[in-house]
Amino acid sequence: MGRLFGSDGVRGRANQDLTAELALDLAVAASHVLGESGAQRRLKALVGRDPRISGQFLECAVVAGLASTGVDVVRVGVIPTPGLAHLVRAGGADLGVMLTASHNPMPENGIKFFRAGGWKLDDAAEDAIEAQLLEPWQRPMGAAVGRVSDAPQLVEEYVHHLVSTLRTVTQDNISLVGLKVVLDLANGAGHRTAPAAFRELGAEVVVINGKPDGTNINDRCGSTHPEELQRAVLEHGADLGIALDGDADRAIAVAADGEIVDGDQMIAILALAMQERGLLKGRAVVVTSMSNLGLDHALKDRGIDVIRTDVGDRHVMRAMRDGGYNLGGEPVGHVILRDLATTGDGALTALMLMAVMSDSGAPLAELASVVQRIPQVLINVPDVDKHRVETDADVVAAVAAANAALGARGRVLLRPSGTEQVVRVMVECEDAERSRAVAEGLAAVVAERLTLRTTTPRSTARG
Structure with missing residues (x-):
């Protein structure tokens, strides 16, 4: 086993x-x-x-x-x-x-x-x-x-925790009155708690996918399927939308113009707000190897370091605890505010995001624009011996050569899947065509050197 x-x-x-x-x-x-x-x-x-x-x-x-x-x-x-x-x-x-x-x-x-x-x-x-x-x-x-x-009844204690935490942290008895938010609750565990907390703080709330029946959780909705939320934000003229996942420990946001605001952008928004108030410990954030290089550029230009860990919010939390940092997370929307919670909390993250909007008076799209995403190409190479990705001499040499060629404005990541015999090849570079060329070259080396049988790599591109 x-x-x-x-x-x-x-x-x-x-x-x-x-x-x-x-x-x-x-x-x-x-x-x-x-x-x-x-x-x-x-x-x-x-x-x-x-x-x-x-x-x-x-x-x-x-x-x-x-x-x-x-x-x-x-x-x-x-x-x-x-x-x-x-x-x-x-x-x-x-x-x-x-x-x-x-x-x-x-x-x-x-x-x-x-x-x-x-x-x-x-x-x-x-x-x-x-x-x-x-x-x-x-x-x-x-x-x-x-x-x-x-x-x-303890569920209500958690709602009280969300509300009181926001009011305590902002120190201004802040209100979300005047902000209209669409909540996509993924027909999941946050279907009662999130709307209650947002409404108690004064926000106007529109709920979609908030009627779980035991079978419809995450069914074409929530943080992994934000398309319906994007449409609803535009339809209702909302200031933003928030999509939780099934257990509500992650959140993805949608700006008033319907554009996605991911975990990297939310971390940047919170980091800058916390730094301005003198609350960002260590002047650093902790993210995983999957965070976009655009986050590094945005924060380092403003004097904030970016520390990377292996994929998984528990690895982020361990690095935060070891280094004394209090903000970190993943691009998928796990955002950890360590002074306030022991794990990612989608509702708490969204409330803090709205507090920044309320305090600054700036729309979400403007706040999120601080992060300019670097074009990213991801190629999944299946049917390979993922356990040799860090030891095969030719693969290691190819990665080193690619990193040297891209320099400080790009990066390469080879990551074995946690559940399949797949190696994920990710390349980021400001030149999208160059990113794809480097990724395809590395994928070919991985397929040739680590193959279990003849196969053709599958690729996807993200901007």
Whole structure:
């Protein structure tokens, strides 16, 4: 069996790859690894989920696994992932379990674990949970088994957290009155919490895709499919649109003119606003290798450093914690405000973005224009030995030569897929034709040197 944990928890097709039996076993193992060793008190866990119908039986399995180890379990019900993380931290729980596959379609589901304090797990904790799956354990009996209770009212505490956080951070009792926003809620976990927080702060809110039925989560909507949101912003004459994903830990924005504002641009907007107020720690932001080079140019020209990590918001968070930084994220819309949250929070990010708009009086398109995206070409090279991408001498030499040729105004990234035998070749350069030529040359080297069988690379281009 390969490693169960991916870039963000355990995911798979519900009831095939991710079964009730596996969910129960993972919960048992997690309680042993994440619970306080030798604690003289009863351990407490919070369990939440997104609206997928498969989340119901997986929740039952997780709750049973935790309670069978003597952990008291509180079921929160449908709640955004950052909401559960906040409640774990605020309530002093020993661990949290979120049933969600984030932006993935409905047949998928997943399990995300949080340790005490609301933090995602590092690789060592995940490896320990996987190892614990094979170990025998002593089962408590009688009064020693865990109690199970329901506390759906805790969702309202998360809404209060969003509202109070914005008011505290801005220090101006800021209001969003006068701003009209369209919220695409992806028929997901944020369908109640996000509209409530935005309206309480005074914004005029139009909701689309806010009626989850258990099967329509992320179905041609939300942050991975913003086309409907773009149309709705124009139709309603809104100041902006915000698209969340299924578990509401990421957000993509749309300006009044219908143009997408991605995570890189939102990070730049927040970084400049925080720097102006003296709130940007270390005068730096942390992003992944996938962030556009245009972000580097925009911020470095204004005295802000850009620090890069591996793909995945937990890698961003680890670098932020290690370096003492308080802003980071990914272009897909995971934005982490570390002073305010332990994970990406789409609603919180959007509220902070609107606060900058309200404070500056500038439209979103003007604020976002600080980042001029560098043309980017991405080529997926399938059916190759992805594990040799960093060790094959010819591939390494080709990458070095390409980086030297592009210089400081361009870059090359070869990244193995986390789930397939695919190597992703990305090239950024201000000359789009040159980007494509360099990318195609590198893809050819990868295909020739690492091939598992004869194949033709597939390519896409992004501006």
